[in-house]
Amino acid sequence: MLKLPRLYIKKTACTSSLEIILNKNTFNFKQFKKNREKRMIIEPNYREVLNANISRRGARYMKMGLYTALKCLESNTKEIDAIIVGTGIGDFSFTEKFLLEMIEKKEENLSPNTFIQSMDSLISANIAILTQSDGYNTTYVNRGVSFENTIIDAGLHFLEDKTNLILVGAADELTANYAKAISKSGFLDTKHSKTIKKSLGEGSVFALLSNKGIKGEVFIEDIQVLLNASTDEINKTIKQLLVNNKIGFKDISLMLADRELVSNLYGLDKLPTIYYKDYVGEYPTSSSFAVWLSEKILITQHIPNLICVNNTVPSTFRKIIIVNQYKNNTSIILISL
C-alpha cells in the first residue's frame, strides 16, 4: 500500500454549484434545489482574476480551473514548486466546438484558438504562465482518480526533496452534449440505475499543499486508489488503512461517501455519513469537492446547516474518511486534524 508523508493543506478554493458562504470561523451553503438533473457551477466573476481576453474568449474548462487556482493562490507570496492538475472529462466543450467547425466549414478556415484551447493540459500550462512558475507541471487524466493522482504525485515530491509548496487541483466541466453522450452510452449506469437517477455535475477545487505544517492545520494522512476492485478488496484496503494509521472506526468522526458503494462496506455503516454527490452531482473529480468539504469541516468544526448527515453527528471532528467510487475507480482518503 502507498505510504506518503503528511500533506498539509494550507489553502483551498472551490468553484461549485453550491453557493458557499465563508466566514472566518464558519461556513454554510445557500439554499439549493435538490433533485436537479444537472448541477452546473455558479459562474464566477472571471474578471476578478483573469484578463478581459481570457474571460471573454477562453474555454470554460480553462476559465473554471484558472479562476479556482488563482483564488487559491490569492494571498500566497511564496514560490510554488510544482503545479499538478487532474481532470476526468477534460476540455469537452471546445473539443465539440472544433469538431462542429470542422463539419460546418468542411475543414477550411478553422479557428486555431478553439483547437489550442481544447487541450486537457491547458489549465496547468496557463497557471504556470500566469504565475511565472517554472517548476514541475503535469496534468492527470484518469477518470475517477484524476485528483487522487495529483495528491499522490505531490506526496512523491515531498518524499524526494526539499519541495515545500505544491498546488494541486481538479476541474471537470459538464456540457449538454457530454451529458447526452453519457446517457446514451450508459457509461455510468450501474445495477441501481433504474431506481437511483444520477445527477451529473461539474466543478473545480484547488489546494496548496506543504510538507510542513503546524498544530491546528488539516493534513491528508493517507490515500489509496484501486482499479476494478471487488467489494472484498475495498473492505480489505479500508481495514489495512486503519491498521497502518493505528486507528479504528471509533476514531473516524465522519465519512464522506458514494451512496451506492457504502451499502456494501463492512463497519462503515455506523459512521455519520455525508453523501456528497447528492449536493454536487457525479463527475470524475468530485472527490476534490469532498476533500475541500472535509478540510472546511475540520477547520471550522461545523457542518453546513443544509447538509444531511446519516447517523448521530459527533461533537468534535478529528478525522474524516472519504470513500469515492467512479465506475471502475475507487479511492479512500483519510483527512485529519
Add this chain to the structure above:
Amino acid sequence: MNIFISGLGIISPLGIGVKENYEKLYKGKSGISNLEIIDSIHKGKLPVGEIKYSNDDLLNFLQEDTIEKPYSRTMLIALIAIKEALNDAKISKSDIKKYRIGLISASTVGGIRETEQNFEDFIKNKKTEDFISTHSIADATEKIANKLGIKHYQTTINTACSSSSNAITLGSRLLKNNLLDIVIVGGVDTLSKYTINGFSSLLLLDSEPCKPFDNDRKGINLGEGAGFIVLESEESIKTRKINPKAKLKGYGIASDAYHNTATSPDGIGLQKAMNLAFRNSQLTPIDIDYINTHGTGTPNNDLTEGIAMKTVFNKNIPDFSSTKSYTGHCLAAAGAINIIFSVIALTNNFIIGNLNFKNPIPQHGLKPVLKTKKEKKIRNIMSNAIGMGGFCTSIIISKC
C-alpha cells in the same frame, strides 16, 4: 537506486516492433508518406507518418479474442507496443501477479478518431457507436491494465508533446520511492482529422516532408505511434536475472511558462530541464555523446531548441539529430519513441541521421548529424521533449 530499462515496445510509421524500426533508422529510411487512411480534404496532399494498417489488420496482428469493446485505434496500437515491451523484458502472466507492477501511459487526443467519426451523426440524433467511453485518454490504459491484470498503479497523463517523457519520469519516481518493482511507461497517439486540422489552423504543418533544424523548415508532419518501455529497480533486475538494455540515468522537468503555442526565445524551460537532468544524473555536458532532440521542424521550435542546447552545452554540442523526419511528430508518443530510438542507438553504437537537412539556422548555426554514423562509441544519450504550453522534459540514458 539505479533504474534500468529492461524492455522496449513500439509501433510507428517505420513499422511494427523494435527490429523494423531499427532497420529503417539504420538505413536512413523515412516512414513519411501521403495521407491515405483518414478521410479528409488533406488526403493525398499532406505528408504524414501513418501506420499503414487498418484496425482490422492491427486486430489480426494481436491475435486477441478478448478485446473489451468498445475499443479505439489508440488502444490497439498501445496494446501492441506494451505486449512487445513485456515480452522483451521477459515478464510473464505470473510475474504480473508476483511483483508490484504499474502502467503509466500518456496521450493527447486519446479516442478522438472514433469521436470524430461519430460526432456528426450524434449531433443529428442518429444512432452511433459508443464513442464517449473511448474518448478519454484514460480508456486505453484502464482497459489494458485490466486485461493484463495490472493492479498496483495505473494512470494516464497529458502534457502535450512531452507526455510520454513525463510518463517515464513518473515511473522512475515510483520505483525510486519503492512503491513499485516494475513499471511499464510510455505513450500513444493516433492520426486524426482533428489534429491534422488543428495543426493546420495553427499554420504549423509542412506541406512537404519536414526538415528539422534546416533554415527552410516550414513545420511538422504529424505522425501516429505507440512507444512503451519497461523500467525496473536494480533489485528487480537482480531478482529476475534480467540483462537490461540501458540505465535510466536521470531526468529534469521544468516549465517554460511563456506561451500556449510558442517557446521562449532562449528556450529557458528546456535549459532548466537539461540542467536539472545533469544534476539528477550527476553528469555534465561533456559526458553526453548524442542528443536526441525534439526537433519538430517548426520555425519556432528548432530555433529555440538550438539556442537552448548551445547555451547549456557552452557551444560544445555533441552529435545531435531529430528523428521526426522518420516518423513525423507522434505527439504524446514522441518522447517514449525518442527514448526507444535512443536505446537502439546506444546498444548498436550508431548515431541516427537527421534527414532533409541542407542549411543551418543562422541564429545558432547548428548542424545535425546527417547520415547514420556507424561504430560510434556512445556512453550517454540525452533525449529532450517540449510540449505546447511549455512542458519541458530532458532524460539521460546510459550504457549499463
